Amino acid sequence: MTIKLGIIGAGRVGRLHANTLTTRIPGAKTLVVADIFKDAAKSAAEDYGIPDFTTDPSELIGSGDVDAIVICSSTDTHCRFIIEAARAGKQIFCEKPIAFDLAEIDEALAAVDEAGVQLQIGFNRRFDANHARVKQAIERGEIGEAHTMTIISRDPAPPPIDYIKVSGGLMMDMMIHDFDLSRFLLGEVEEIYALGDVKVDPAIGEAGDIDTAKVMLRFESGAFGSIENSRQAVYGYDQRVEVFGSKGAATTGNWHPNAVTISDAMSVRRDLPLHFFVERYFESYVSEMIAFVDAIANGKTVPVVGNDGRVPVVMAMAGMRSLRENRPVRLDEAEV
Ligand SMILES: NC(=O)c1ccc[n+]([C@@H]2O[C@H](COP(=O)([O-])OP(=O)(O)OC[C@H]3O[C@@H](n4cnc5c(N)ncnc54)[C@H](O)[C@@H]3O)[C@@H](O)[C@H]2O)c1
Structure with a gap:
């Protein structure tokens, strides 16, 4: 089973995940990358052979073709995208930290629970x-x-x-x-x-x-x-x-x-x-994505859950x- 993904945020970490997802994760296909800066989205799509790009993350979250969303935008946007993705029934990978505010985090984690989707937090060093x-x-x-x-x-x-x-x-x-x-x-x-x-x-x-x-x-x-x-x-x-x-x-x-x-x-x-x-932990970024895609594809619990992001x-x-x-x-x- 191939898991189809969309990436939000094409900065340092978004590009890193675009690289690992398109070159090292056989069970994953990245369909689209979103960034508010068109040039960032476009160049990530071109550099990593991703078929589509957009400046509107909602487009990607609402797409019926996408199974999972990888959130790599700046931290202040994470909860908003987690909630939107959960309500759209998407599986979610989100970079650390979830947010700086516990009330906001709790709202996002509740939306994930309510939707019955999975959320993995990007603590790659594990x-x-x-x-x-x-x-x-x-x-x-x-x-x-x-x-x-x-x-x-x-x-x-x-x-x-x-x-x-x-x-x-x-x-x-x-x-x-x-x-x-x-x-x-x-x-x-x-x-x-x-x-x-x-x-x-x-x-x-x-x-x-x-x-x-x-x-x-x-x-x-x-x-x-x-x-x-x-x-x-x-x-x-x-x-x-x-x-x-x-x-x-x-x-x-x-x-x-x-x-x-x-x-x-x-x-x-x-x-x-x-x-x-990027150099020191490259393989850990590959391994965390392998674990995420494997969990989604095979109905396992993701290895780093929402509460691991909160604590x-x-x-x-x-x-x-x-x-x-x-x-x-x-x-x-x-x-x-
Ligand atoms: N796991 C790690 O080792 C690690 C390392 C660095 C950063 N991070 C985390 O990753 C996140 C991104 O960090 P970065 O260093 O890549 O930052 P960055 O500034 O290089 O990239 C962020 C990108 O998100 C885009 N963006 C911002 N708001 C957006 C929106 N509303 N919609 C779409 N795109 C939007 C920006 O245009 C930018 O291209 C942060 O939360 C950071 O804490 C994790």
């Missing part, structure tokens, strides 16, 4: 081979009882200030992936304590955001962990995870373009890590409140 193996080590008991978790996640360079202004802030935009990864690995978090500041670019501070943060997490299991984010690591995309337990540790490092070390009389060195998320937003809210109030904040405080 599908990364390294992260999946860490999770497997925990589940198999290879490291015993998990005691602590450390996530280091640093970007090679900050995004443009215009992006920062509409991003929802570092915790909602960037750390949200690490919040998701935390609960994917060790289950629910009950309390968060955040430190954050502007260390990289004062313009980020002027835009009302931070660029550097360290967040402590207390898990319901009794384990605790930390996440460190920076918008700029001068040596490139730095993505490391460790879970330490009673019988050992599961540790993942960065991915490099090659496995060569160069040794001379002064040092032993290697090339910089893969530059950014990291609550975590980001708790983190931001902790930063403002300079104290640990429980997740149930952030809910109200």
Whole structure:
């Protein structure tokens, strides 16, 4: 069975999904791509061999030929398109975060439930081979009882200030992936304590955001962990995870373009890590789409459901409140 898809949003991530869907997912056929900017829609259609494009997402959502909608437009549009697609009976994949506001998210998730369709959230890092193996080590008991978790996640360079202004802030935009990864690995978090500041670019501070943060997490299991984010690591995309337990540790490092070390009389060195998320996580974007299409085609539950999109937003809210109030904040405080 072939699943016929339409993509909304032909920016960075929309193009990435257009690429994977048209080249790597045999059970999927992308029929149409929509973007409010005609040139963006047109060039994505041309570049990835998608037969049709439009500037009107409603056209694509209303099309009887389309089984599933892939929402890759800016975050402030997600809930609107989820609700419209659910009411049209379409299966839905939506990029993270669902929205910045819980009432809006709840309305979208209710529309999905009411329509009886499926919604998968784009937390691609769960599908990364390294992260999946860490999770497997925990589940198999290879490291015993998990005691602590450390996530280091640093970007090679900050995004443009215009992006920062509409991003929802570092915790909602960037750390949200690490919040998701935390609960994917060790289950629910009950309390968060955040430190954050502007260390990289004062313009980020002027835009009302931070660029550097360290967040402590207390898990319901009794384990605790930390996440460190920076918008700029001068040596490139730095993505490391460790879970330490009673019988050992599961540790993942960065991915490099090659496995060569160069040794001379002064040092032993290697090339910089893969530059950014498209390079580092490409295969995880393929795997999440394979899982989505497989679930839709075979009547399985999608692997990252609506509530998996909601909880990291609550975590980001708790983190931001902790930063403002300079104290640990429980997740149930952030809910109200
Ligand atoms: N999973 C990931 O790793 C990952 C990475 C980056 C971004 N994202 C998320 O993906 C989404 C898009 O991010 P991006 O970096 O691709 O942004 P982007 O600005 O590059 O692209 C967004 C596109 O959506 C289009 N758009 C905006 N409003 C629209 C509307 N009403 N109808 C149709 N098209 C519309 C814009 O014209 C633009 O082309 C965001 O929610 C972001 O958080 C996810």
